Amino acid sequence: MPLKSKASRSGSCLVAMTLSLATLITACGSDGNADEAATPPSGAAPSEVTVPISAAQVDVVSDGAEPREIVRHQPPVDATQDSILTTSSQVSQQIDGQPPQDFSSPELTLPLSVRVADADGSDQEAATDSRTIELVLGDADTPDGTLDGALSHSEGSGVDLTVGPNGAVTALRLQPAADAPDIARSAIEQAFYQAVYRALPFPETPIGVGAQWTVRQQVTSGITLDQTTTATLRAREGNRLTIDIAIDQKPQSDVWMLDGEAGSLNIDQYTMSGNGSMTVDLDKPLPVDGSVSVGGDQHYSDPDGTTRLMQSITNNVEWGTP
Numbered sequence: 001m002p003l004k005s006k007a008s009r010s011g012s013c014l015v016a017m018t019l020s021l022a023t024l025i026t027a028c029g030s031d032g033n034a035d036e037a038a039t040p041p042s043g044a045a046p047s048e049v050t051v052p053i054s055a056a057q058v059d060v061v062s063d064g065a066e067p068r069e070i071v072r073h074q075p076p077v078d079a080t081q082d083s084i085l086t087t088s089s090q091v092s093q094q095i096d097g098q099p100p101q102d103f104s105s106p107e108l109t110l111p112l113s114v115r116v117a118d119a120d121g122s123d124q125e126a127a128t129d130s131r132t133i134e135l136v137l138g139d140a141d142t143p144d145g146t147l148d149g150a151l152s153h154s155e156g157s158g159v160d161l162t163v164g165p166n167g168a169v170t171a172l173r174l175q176p177a178a179d180a181p182d183i184a185r186s187a188i189e190q191a192f193y194q195a196v197y198r199a200l201p202f203p204e205t206p207i208g209v210g211a212q213w214t215v216r217q218q219v220t221s222g223i224t225l226d227q228t229t230t231a232t233l234r235a236r237e238g239n240r241l242t243i244d245i246a247i248d249q250k251p252q253s254d255v256w257m258l259d260g261e262a263g264s265l266n267i268d269q270y271t272m273s274g275n276g277s278m279t280v281d282l283d284k285p286l287p288v289d290g291s292v293s294v295g296g297d298q299h300y301s302d303p304d305g306t307t308r309l310m311q312s313i314t315n316n317v318e319w320g321t322p
């Protein structure tokens with residue numbers, strides 16, 4: 001079956017499936033647990049959505065200079081923070097010689113009130129030394145008029161992050177405000193799903209300035225990706241650390257199996273990489289400053305090679321302080 005017929009049925013779904021950090025939340029297929037959990041039936045109250053985050057493997061490349069110590073990003077219970085998360089995605093898609101289409105997501109600015117709590121203890125082994133980071137959404141902002149109007153009903157929405165003592169996020173739980181429209185819920189979910197896969201765990205061994213380590217993690221976005229983050233501790237002043245970050249994503253397979261038994265696509269080219277930096281205060285639950293941008297080009301073709309899909313994607317995540 002040629003790709004063109006599949007693409008015409010799927011439209012923006014094809015794009016959403018390749019947005020590297022959004023698909024588990026906003027899955028656009030007709031089936032799938034993530035889609036059912038994220039979108040309640042018409043008239044139903046918004047439900048809490050819990051998204052497990054894949055385990056991160058941390059390996060030290062270089063210990064860095066003396067003095068060295070084990071870094072624990074474990075702020076005290078009841079610690080608070082005011083934070084701002086800003087995200088955006090630029091997406092351009094072209095099928096064969098057709099004009100390119102823009103599926104970009106507008107910049108979204110989320111002011112957050114943050115508090116540290118104990119882990120809920122539902123899994124005692126996983127909860128050991130973990131923290132639950134409770135975030136409450138303030139007055140969100142975006143230049144998109146339609147989305148901005150929908151966001152006005154989302155103030156007070158909750159987000160919980162389960163975080164280990166090394167800073168690794170192990171679970172994401174979203175609690176939308178009762179009146180939040182689906183368009184606002186989806187945008188907020190995408191923003192946090194991007195953010196958690198830019199979170200940076202620390203090694204279990206002592207490190208000093210100049211230390212370098214890698215974080216390997218699986219990211220599922222229609223295509224299963226292996227994400228490698230290379231972190232370098234550039235500076236440290238007390239509990240304030242500045243870390244340079246480089247990210248690279250590679251597909252585990254050269255074939256993309258489409259949802260809904262829609263067939264498959266050959267992955268002819270896949271590049272997705274980027275860099276940035278983060279400043280972390282070990283006494284605060286979220287980064288106090290920093291930004292990371294990841295982007296690249298993807299080329300796909302149907303099994304017969306008669307139709308080609310080309311995409312260019314850039315995802316941006318930024319943390320700041322009001």
